[in-house]
Amino acid sequence: MAYTDRGWGNAGALAKGAPLEADDGWQDFARSQRVKTQRLAGHDAIFYEGDPAERVYELLEGAVMLFKLLPDGRRQLVEIVGPDSLFGVVAGKAFDCNAETLTPCVVRILDRRELENSAEFQGHVSRCLRRQIERLHDHAVLLGRKSAFERVATFLMRFVPDRGVADCAGPRGDKDEQVVELTMTRQEIADFLGLTIETVSRVISDLKRRGLIAIEKQDRIRITDVCGVCHLTGTR
Amino acid sequence: MAYTDRGWGNAGALAKGAPLEADDGWQDFARSQRVKTQRLAGHDAIFYEGDPAERVYELLEGAVMLFKLLPDGRRQLVEIVGPDSLFGVVAGKAFDCNAETLTPCVVRILDRRELENSAEFQGHVSRCLRRQIERLHDHAVLLGRKSAFERVATFLMRFVPDRGVADCAGPRGDKDEQVVELTMTRQEIADFLGLTIETVSRVISDLKRRGLIAIEKQDRIRITDVCGVCHLTGTR
DNA sequence: CGTAGACTTGAAGCTCCTCAAGGACAGTGG
DNA sequence: CCACTGTCCTTGAGGAGCTTCAAGTCTACG
Numbered sequence: 001m002a003y004t005d006r007g008w009g010n011a012g013a014l015a016k017g018a019p020l021e022a023d024d025g026w027q028d029f030a031r032s033q034r035v036k037t038q039r040l041a042g043h044d045a046i047f048y049e050g051d052p053a054e055r056v057y058e059l060l061e062g063a064v065m066l067f068k069l070l071p072d073g074r075r076q077l078v079e080i081v082g083p084d085s086l087f088g089v090v091a092g093k094a095f096d097c098n099a100e101t102l103t104p105c106v107v108r109i110l111d112r113r114e115l116e117n118s119a120e121f122q123g124h125v126s127r128c129l130r131r132q133i134e135r136l137h138d139h140a141v142l143l144g145r146k147s148a149f150e151r152v153a154t155f156l157m158r159f160v161p162d163r164g165v166a167d168c169a170g171p172r173g174d175k176d177e178q179v180v181e182l183t184m185t186r187q188e189i190a191d192f193l194g195l196t197i198e199t200v201s202r203v204i205s206d207l208k209r210r211g212l213i214a215i216e217k218q219d220r221i222r223i224t225d226v227c228g229v230c231h232l233t234g235t236r
Numbered sequence: 237m238a239y240t241d242r243g244w245g246n247a248g249a250l251a252k253g254a255p256l257e258a259d260d261g262w263q264d265f266a267r268s269q270r271v272k273t274q275r276l277a278g279h280d281a282i283f284y285e286g287d288p289a290e291r292v293y294e295l296l297e298g299a300v301m302l303f304k305l306l307p308d309g310r311r312q313l314v315e316i317v318g319p320d321s322l323f324g325v326v327a328g329k330a331f332d333c334n335a336e337t338l339t340p341c342v343v344r345i346l347d348r349r350e351l352e353n354s355a356e357f358q359g360h361v362s363r364c365l366r367r368q369i370e371r372l373h374d375h376a377v378l379l380g381r382k383s384a385f386e387r388v389a390t391f392l393m394r395f396v397p398d399r400g401v402a403d404c405a406g407p408r409g410d411k412d413e414q415v416v417e418l419t420m421t422r423q424e425i426a427d428f429l430g431l432t433i434e435t436v437s438r439v440i441s442d443l444k445r446r447g448l449i450a451i452e453k454q455d456r457i458r459i460t461d462v463c464g465v466c467h468l469t470g471t472r
Numbered sequence: 473c474g475t476a477g478a479c480t481t482g483a484a485g486c487t488c489c490t491c492a493a494g495g496a497c498a499g500t501g502g
Numbered sequence: 503c504c505a506c507t508g509t510c511c512t513t514g515a516g517g518a519g520c521t522t523c524a525a526g527t528c529t530a531c532g
Contacts, residue, residue, distance in 0.1 A: 068377050070470055076380040078373040091366035097373055122358030129365040130327035136372040137314040137333055141304050143379035144312040144430030148488065186511060194380030196489055201512055218497080218511070234306055384520070422479060432521055437480055454479070454529075 026124040036109045046099040046107070047088060053095045056112050057088045062105030063183055066097045067191065077192035079132070079139075080184075086128045103183045143194045146234050151193040152203040153232035156180065156213070156223060164230045176226045182219040262360040272345045282335040282343070283324060289331045292348050293324045298341030299419055302333045303427065313428035315368070315375075316420075322364045339419045379430045382470050387429040388439040389468035392416065392449070392459060400466045412462045418455040 037060070040046070046057065049068065057064075064081040078097055081087045090096055115125065142151055157164040159180035182189065190197045204221075207213045212229050214222040223229055230236065273296070276282070282293065285304060293300075300317040314333055317323045326332055351361065378387055393400040395416035418425065426433045440457075443449045448465050450458040459465055466472065 066373075068373060070377065070381060071472060072470070074381045074470075076377040078376045089366055089369075091363060091370055096370045116359065119355045119358065122355065122362055123352065126358055126362055126365065127327060129362065129369065130325055133325075133365065133368060133372065134327055134332045136369065136376065137302075137304060140314045140372065140375060140379060141306065141312040143376060144427075145306060145310045185509095191380075197511080198490085198513085199488060202488095205512070234308070234310075236307060433479080434481085434522080435520060438520095441480070 026121055035111070038107050038109060040101045040105045040107065042101055042103050044101045044105075046101065047095050048098050049095055051095050052093060053088060053090045054112050055088065056086060056110045056115050057099070058086050058108040058110060059083055060106040060108055062107075063102040064099055064105060064107075065102050065184075065188065065192075066099050068097045075191045076194065077188065079135070080192065085132070086125060089125065089129065102188070148193075148195055148199050148203050149206075149232055150234035151195060152189075152200060152207070153229050154235065155189065155193060156221070156229055157226075157233055160223065160226055163226055164233065164235070168230075171227060175224075176228075178223045178226055179216065180221050180223060182221065184219065260357075260360050262357055271347070274343050274345060276337045276341045276343065278337055278339050280337045280341075282337065283331050284334050285331055287331050288329060289324060289326045290348050291324065292322060292346045292351050293335070294322050294344040294346065295319055296342040296344055298343075299338040300335055300341060300343075301338050301420075301424065301428075302335050304333045311427045312430065313424065315371070316428065321368070322361060325361065325365065338424070384429075384431055384435050384439050385442075385468055386470035387431060388425075388436060388443070389465050390471065391425065391429060392457070392465055393462075393469055396459065396462055399462055400469065400471070404466075407463060411460075412464075414459045414462055415452065416457050416459060418457065420455065 040062075046064065047053075059081050061083055064087060065077050066079040066081065066087060067075055067077045069075050079087070080102070081099075087099060088095060115121070142154055146154065159182075160178045162169045163178075184192070186197045186200050190200045193200065204213070204215070207229070208215055210228075212223065212225045212232075214224055216222050276298075282300065283289075295317050297319055300323060301313050302315040302317065302323060303311055303313045305311050315323070316338070317335075323335060324331060351357070378390055382390065395418075396414045398405045399414075420428070422433045422436050426436045429436065440449070440451070443465070444451055448459065448461045448468075450460055452458050
């Protein structure tokens with residue numbers, strides 16, 4: 001399989017969130033399991049909706065997308081998974097969505113049964129799930145109530161560390177800039193934001209025209225006015 | 237406080253999902269805690285976004301909505317909580333959304349610390365969270381990719397037990413009917429589905445015109461053709 | 473019976489989608 | 503080195519779907 005190699009970039013920033021709590025022993029647990037660590041290329045399928053969910057995945061490096069399809073082919077990305085997150089943790093016997101890598105990835109594959117029987121580390125799993133729920137709540141607001149501009153602006157702000165959050169650090173120096181690697185195609189961004197590829201493209205072009213961003217490469221964008229973009233998110 | 241009393245109806249159906257697994261001891265645990273059980277009227281606030289999250293709630297009877305607000309007043313219901321679900325289980329120190337009753341409710345209030353220290357029952361909590369995530373995934377598809385008709389049809393199908401699911405039972409008898417109590421205003425439905433109140437109203441009127449539903453009372457709808465409504469959900 | 477709140481309906485307009493064409497870019501082979 | 507090809511992205515024109523604004527109607531309840 002050909003590595004499309006979109007680079008590892010700052011894919012980690014894709015899942016900006018609260019830092020992991022102090023070491024809770026999870027690492028020891030995870031390593032003690034009969035687990036495989038697997039390297040994957042970009043755009044590799046990991047599992048499909050309906051597959052028996054006998055494993056749980058932990059993303060160590062890279063970025064993964066979870067998505068669902070409607071019978072007529074419409075696609076919705078339901079989550080973008082970043083490093084140190086679990087995915088494939090479901091309630092029923094089968095996966096409820098598809099998982100595919102966005103970038104080359106390193107994933108750890110855990111046995112679902114072993115994980116569920118280890119009461120000791122349910123705390124770690126639970127913390128991951130709770131963070132995931134909060135992100136899904138935010139995304140519901142985006143999908144249900146935000147305009148195309150607000151959606152794209154919100155998406156761009158995901159990549160900017162420590163900004164656009166409750167205790168935003170504000171501009172650091174003279175220039176309020178941040179270069180971000182999207183590691184996603186326009187189509188993937190559109191399917192994440194509930195828009196079409198054309199609308200995403202138009203909004204990005206418009207942000208460029210307004211001088212808020214510059215496009216360095218198709219999937220590398222320099223946000224030249226972080227505060228400006230942040231004010232377009234609708235969140236503040 | 238005046239009980240608006242929208243009736244208890246079939247509020248339980250609001251959160252159709254996999255049945256709870258066989259007794260896992262949770263009930264014993266929950267009852268053993270220093271907990272309060274509280275009765276609430278309809279449209280009572282339970283907690284607000286930003287409140288310190290020192291408690292976790294379990295809904296015993298009724299229905300609760302979780303919602304977020306944008307600074308300009310736009311509202312998005314992020315979840316509708318039904319009986320036997322936990323809510324207010326967050327990752328950080330504060331609640332990430334607001335909680336308000338839809339109907340009169342009975343809730344059990346648990347101490348977050350006690351719950352988190354009880355490794356024994358993390359399994360129960362984890363199961364609840366995983367179900368919640370699957371519902372949020374489905375809702376993301378609805379908000380991101382479904383038309384107004386599909387959204388309303390999907391919403392109506394929430395109330396029909398055993399139908400519209402993977403192993404749909406099919407029509408039971410001669411008539412393929414189901415009476416549902418919405419227990420929500422049009423505005424709440426609109427804010428859940430990412431639509432306006434007028435659009436929800438128009439779609440409902442149109443479904444009536446097409447003979448798929450009959451409106452018995454403002455918030456009691458008789459679905460006269462369950463299969464017909466189901467085919468409008470976009471899911472099959 | 474009158475009032476308030478919730479719901480419905482209509483008309484107009486805006487946002488975003490669809491369809492279609494063209495441009496940019498990387499990889500391939502001559 | 504340069505045309506060729508495929509893929510992804512951009513841009514434009516037109517239209518559908520939903521929202522907005524503004525009445526009007528229904529229902530519950532005193």
